[in-house]
Amino acid sequence: MSNHILVVIDDDVTRNTLVGYFDKEGYRVSQASDAAGLRAIFTQHHVDILILDINVSDEDGLLLTRELRGESTAGIILLTGRVDSIDRIIGLEMGADDCITHPIALRELLARVKNLLWRVSLMAGDMVSESVLPPGTISFGDWRFDIARRALFHDDKPVRLTKAEYELLVALTSCPNQVLSREKILNLLSHRVDMPNDRTIDVLIRRLRAKIEFDPKNPQIFVTVHGEGYMFAGD
Incomplete structure (x- = not known):
């Protein structure tokens, strides 16, 4: 069965363009123009990838992203009209996997969808524990x-x-017990993460701490070295 993509955009022309494009690429595609339609589809069907316009008409797309992340493992790609990094940073904080700006380059969006589908499928699959690492x-x-x-x-x-x-x-665990400045981390990520900046790194550190640290407010694994950067201090 082909992967299910849900496109939620209130602009009819843009939404229909994306739906037609992904349909021709062989995906199962659903669409909605508002948050109510999105929830109805999520209730009735399994969704692999959600393409969501931040400016969806009836609700704040960023708050909607946070809500969905708490309920679903679907990959979330946000669309934004802002050229600065504000929406991207907040989107990451809310749990989005990726963010792309208008005007939308269809082939780029397709590449991002394929990459995200692969990563989501890895985490959804049954993975056997190895006795030897x-x-x-x-x-x-x-x-x-x-x-x-x-x-x-x-x-x-x-x-x-x-x-x-x-x-x-990957960047942090590759340099255990070494302090990495934000600039160093940016250099390691800049070819993969769109428009990164110091705030992006801080956001991602907080997210890793929330997932991994026993007490995120008193981190023991991802340690802040004030005035210098971050250090991976795992055993």
Whole structure:
């Protein structure tokens, strides 16, 4: 069965263009013009990828993203008309996986959808625990991070990572017990994360702490070194 993409945009022309494009690419596509229609489809069907305009007419798309992230493992790609990084940063904080600005480049959006589908499928699949850690796997405490498979496990239970969280975790775990400045981290991420800045790194650190730290307010794994940057201090 083909993957299910839900397009939620209140502009009829843009929405119909995306629906037609992904339909021709072989995907199962649903559409809605507002949050009410989105919820109705989510209630009745499994959705693999949600393409959501931040400025959906009847609700705040960012708050809607936070609500959905708490209820669903669907990949979320936000569309925004802002050229600055504000919507992108807040979208990441709310739990979106990716963000793209208008005007929409269809081939770029298709590439992002394919990449996100692959990562979502990894986390949804049944992954067998290995008695011996394979190459490219990092273990710290009760956690196991399989870099090659882009998979994070806590006590052998998969924990979902967004693309940006994965890239940041790779960067930090590659330099254990070394302080990485924000600039250094940006250099490691800039070819994969759109328009990153210092605030983006802070947001992603908070998100990793919320998922991994026993007490995110008193981090022991992702440590802040004031005035210098961040350090991975896992066992």
